[in-house]
Amino acid sequence: AVSMVSALSTFFPVLATSSFAAVLTGLSAIWLLTWINTLGIVTSGIVQLITTALKIIPLLLVAIGGLFFLKLKYFLPFNASGTSAFTAITATTTFTFFAFLGLESATIPSGSVANPEKTIPRATLLGTGLAAIIYILSTVSIMGMIPSSQLSHSLTPFADAAVLMWGNGARYWVSAGVAIAAFGALNGWILIQGQIPYAISKDKLFPAIFGKVNKKAVPVSGIVIGSVLVSILMVMNYTKGLAEQFKFLILLTTTTVLVPYLFSTAAYVLIRLQNKYLQPHNHWPATITLSALAFLFSLWAIAGSGQETVYWGFFLLMAGIPFYVIILWKRGK
Missing domain, CATH: 1.20.1740.10 (Amino acid/polyamine transporter I)
Known part of the structure; x- marks a missing residue:
């Protein structure tokens, strides 16, 4: 917009x-x-x-x-x-x-x-x-x-x-x-x-x-x-007083989105391991290399958002855990 x-x-x-x-x-x-x-x-x-x-x-x-x-x-x-x-x-x-x-x-x-x-x-x-x-x-x-x-x-x-x-x-x-x-x-x-x-x-x-x-x-x-x-x-x-916060929220968005990317790179290896159609041994070096590079890139991009943004992202993720524990508990019941 x-x-x-x-x-x-x-x-x-x-x-x-x-x-x-x-x-x-x-x-x-x-x-x-x-x-x-x-x-x-x-x-x-x-x-x-x-x-x-x-x-x-x-x-x-x-x-x-x-x-x-x-x-x-x-x-x-x-x-x-x-x-x-x-x-x-x-x-x-x-x-x-x-x-x-x-x-x-x-x-x-x-x-x-x-x-x-x-x-x-x-x-x-x-x-x-x-x-x-x-x-x-x-x-x-x-x-x-x-x-x-x-x-x-x-x-x-x-x-x-x-x-x-x-x-x-x-x-x-x-x-x-x-x-x-x-x-x-x-x-x-x-x-x-x-x-x-x-x-x-x-x-x-x-x-x-x-x-x-x-x-x-x-x-x-x-x-x-x-x-x-x-x-x-x-x-x-x-808004003049909030322009910096706008920039901060863009960085925070990137940081929090990159966390699922980290999980996805790890899941990629597990999915290939579990799927019998994706298990040819000659593909494993490429699979592990690709997953490792993607994982390291995601970590690098998170680091680029700056110390303050990473701390806030970590805080928000941790703050959300109790709510999801309650949701999962209710779902289990």
């Missing part, structure tokens, strides 16, 4: 200067898509398909076109953080990984997907691969075209890069592409924020209200409650 508002500021400059206008626009998008997602997963899927198709073309034009306008001096200094290169890379890795969170999301609506055994793995690998290509090419292009001092304050870096390549007119269609991309991403996240609590509630590990569905088989309660929380978080970003 924040990215969408920034992109729209190209068309409506007031969004860059008025926090009230920015918040109102962001909230409007959140609740419009919340309503759309209550109409059913097919409707949400149509919106996702259209926005994905519309966003990729302008993003790739900037990402690939920018490679012909690079100035190597803009990549220097490599590390302007005032810390060691390793510390800077570690911190950057965690922020970058925030952009990849949700790479497993294709599995979430699996009950509503045709031929999920083939469709979901393909969607996950193709989606993550395409995102990685766009991320890398666009980051290299933009950082190589715009000085870091200017880039760090830019609300619309893609549009600024497009102006350098094709003139002022390009700013508008690229900003439109970025706004559409953010709108589509927001649609996908709102779909997911209802499906995850719904799945947990069906396993009797979450309050029953999250398991209720409407006539379109949509878990409306989870979507609405999630949108309320998202709305509060977005307002924080436009």
Whole structure:
């Protein structure tokens, strides 16, 4: 929502200067898509398909076109953080990984997907691969075209890069592409924020209200409650005293999501061990290597969120344990 508002500021400059206008626009998008997602997963899927198709073309034009306008001096200094290169890379890795969170999301609506055994793995690998290509090419292009001092304050870096390549007119269609991309991403996240609590509630590990569905088989309660929380978080970003807390919560989100990733890397080895179809001995070196690398990467990304964030994440996880013990006990009874 924040990215969408920034992109729209190209068309409506007031969004860059008025926090009230920015918040109102962001909230409007959140609740419009919340309503759309209550109409059913097919409707949400149509919106996702259209926005994905519309966003990729302008993003790739900037990402690939920018490679012909690079100035190597803009990549220097490599590390302007005032810390060691390793510390800077570690911190950057965690922020970058925030952009990849949700790479497993294709599995979430699996009950509503045709031929999920083939469709979901393909969607996950193709989606993550395409995102990685766009991320890398666009980051290299933009950082190589715009000085870091200017880039760090830019609300619309893609549009600024497009102006350098094709003139002022390009700013508008690229900003439109970025706004559409953010709108589509927001649609996908709102779909997911209802499906995850719904799945947990069906396993009797979450309050029953999250398991209720409407006539379109949509878990409306989870979507609405999630949108309320998202709305509060977005307002924080436009409140001077809470902007740092917004950044902190992004890091905290990454940290808490990485904990299940740690468990998943360990589970990967166990699943292969238990499944007779996945046990050829010649695959074990690759299995163990892949699992170990993923486990170490997750630990590294957690470390990059900083000491305070890790402590808070640990505190929240520990605070939740008594509640889940009670839930499991009641479930056992």
